[in-house]
Amino acid sequence: MVEIVPITSAHIESFHRTLDYVARERRYLSFVQAPPLESTRAFILNNIHEGYPQFVALSAGEVVGWCDVTPKSGPIDARIGVLGMGLLPQFRHQGTGTRLMAAALEAAQLAGFSRVELTVYRGNTNAIRLYQKRGFLLKAVQPREAGNDGFDKTLLVMALTLDGPR
């Protein structure tokens, strides 16, 4: 049974291991390893302090996935959130990504974000389907060199407009 909960400081090391694992797959994320633990800790603690949505999926007390929405840099873009997410391979295709995203988007709306953006590689069809189902629309296409493995790393920018808090 996988549980979805807001991240706490107790989850940071486990989150860092999962982030690092998914990054080292070198397929889905734009970085190839997690940032150092201490900068990850600072990032998470700041998200908690600022009330930015950051949810984790827990299995047997360990973080197996995450979904966060953090402000796009710059004051003009303060109400635009950037979404990031991922799951360990053995926890994919079981509806957990859908649940993580629902929790993060609801919290983003309550936190006052008016729009959420994300980038995804065109080869990442599982993620794209999830985003489309949740209403994300394609906003831009940034062509890239194909990877050695033939995985299409054309970068898609997708966005979802949120209603104001009720």
Ligand SMILES: CC(C)(COP(=O)(O)OP(=O)(O)OC[C@H]1O[C@@H](n2cnc3c(N)ncnc32)[C@H](O)[C@@H]1OP(=O)(O)O)[C@@H](O)C(=O)NCCC(=O)NCCS
């Ligand atoms: C992208 C990602 C977060 C999606 O999460 P996920 O948990 O795999 O997604 P879901 O299971 O919610 O949905 C994926 C599919 O599983 C199906 N599914 C949902 N519940 C299911 C269940 N109980 N049993 C079997 N399949 C199920 C969904 O219907 C969906 O299928 P469809 O796309 O054919 O409709 C995850 O695959 C992942 O971590 N990928 C690698 C990292 C990554 O790509 N991060 C995003 C970078 S932009």
